[in-house]
Amino acid sequence: MKQRTIAKKVENIGIGLHKGEPVKLVLEPALANTGIVFYRSDIDASFVAKALNIKNTQLATVLGDLESGRFISTIEHLMSAISAYGIDNIKISVDANEVPIMDGSALSFCMMLDEAGISELDEPKQVLVVKKEVIIKDGAKMVALRPSTSPKFSFSIDFARSAAIGKQSFSFEFSKKTYLEHIARARTFGFLDDVKKLNAMGLALGGSLDNAIVIDGDKILNPDGLRYENEFVRHKILDAIGDLNVFGAQILGDYEAIAGSHELNHKLSLELLSDASNYELVSLKSQESKELSRVFA
Template sequence: MKQTTIFKRVEAIGIGLHKGEPIKLVLEPLDADMGIVFVRTDLGISFKAEPKNVINTQMATVVGNQNGFVSTIEHLLSAINAYGIDNVRILLDANEVPVMDGSAISFCMLLDEAGIRLLDAPKKVILVRKEVEVKQGDKFVKISPSNNPKFDYTINFTHPVIGKQRYVFEFSKSNFIKEIARARTFGFLKDLQKLQAQNLALGASLDNAVALDDTHILNPEGLRFENEFVRHKILDAIGDLSLMGAPLMGDYTAFAGSHELNHKLTLAILADAKNYEVATLSGELLKEYGKVFA
């Protein structure tokens, strides 16, 4: 199996979640072994999407350096990961990826428009060889060896609408589009008011998030899935793990995970060469994992 990039340049404009201003997003093809590269066109700087470039995980996953950064990258990266795209240049004229409708479906549509092109280089995957777990109190995320990658996620909120939810997602592009891509980010009205007092979440609205007060969902259309909340957490995790630099072939399990724990998991995996193996997707490995990219 070969590495991929997008077939043609595509662009979109959307609102930034935190600044509330229009942002231009452009995706461009990139050569083999270049990975996913963010470019701040307004600053003339770029940085690769990889764990060492993650500088913040408090509100979203943020990559950058002392000269600039890009925030809220996880939804776009989730779609790129699910589509099996290995190399792409992401150009932005602001410090965050536009939130679109709060899910990944708009990015899927953009990738459908761009198309996928095969490159003359073998596709690489990261095979999980040992279980790796990161804990924080009763919260945890872990990865374990598997030839049929899955995301098994549990959340537990005291909010009456959410409560305890669990979803097991068998990873593939087609399953992602059907089961995960449309799940929106969510937030609580009491938190939004605090954030906006700090000039954050200025672009948040019922058009790009599921909003909840103390007892109800505020969106008049309701939910897209009965368990949309946990599905969105899986969407986030897929995007966060894409920072590994190649598709991660293992089972991901989480209880009350977060961007912070996902980032720590990527660092923990990379900290010991016995935890993983970077392999070419061919021969027997292609038979085992090829369906993931179908």
């Protein structure tokens, strides 16, 4: 099975979640073994999407250094779509410090990837195979990776704060087809009072009912309601898939979370990499390709 990139350059413009300003997004093909590379055209700086380059996870997944201003934020939804499409190498350019939020899900990015098409490269695909269970706990919160040849993502949340969310659980077997059916359209969400606080801090200025589910007490403010009955937990899985796409190779293993977060996902990635016996980097040859093709098709 070969490495993949996109077949042609595609562009789009969307609103940045935090600044609330238009951001131009350009996706371009990349050579084999390049990896996923973000480029900020406004400051001529590149950022390779790897676990060690993630420096902040408070409001989003952030590559680079916030203090110096050399960073790019809110990469997780695009990274999630890239993972689902099995893309190994791509150049992503923006003219601001964040990836546009689009509609708050991965759907717009999937549409861009569909428009760009997929191109196979003349190098074997690399897969990071989870060999041992790795767990991160923080009180009642937990995230884990376990060995599996049919990777699943399972997530549970409990928002006692609002009956609009409450307790939700969801699990799905990972493939491009199931991702598009069950995960890609799930939007990010937030509480109205939290949004107001962030706005006062100069953050989330681009947030609106067009790109997020907004909750006020026990009410969902979006006129059209939800896309899935349990859209909230499905979006958490969408985030997790993006957060784990930071190894320079696609990951093969089961993921489970109880009240997981960007921060815990990042800690999980670092813990996995901290011990070489936790994983194996496999170059897919013909026989392995047949067995795993349905996962990374």
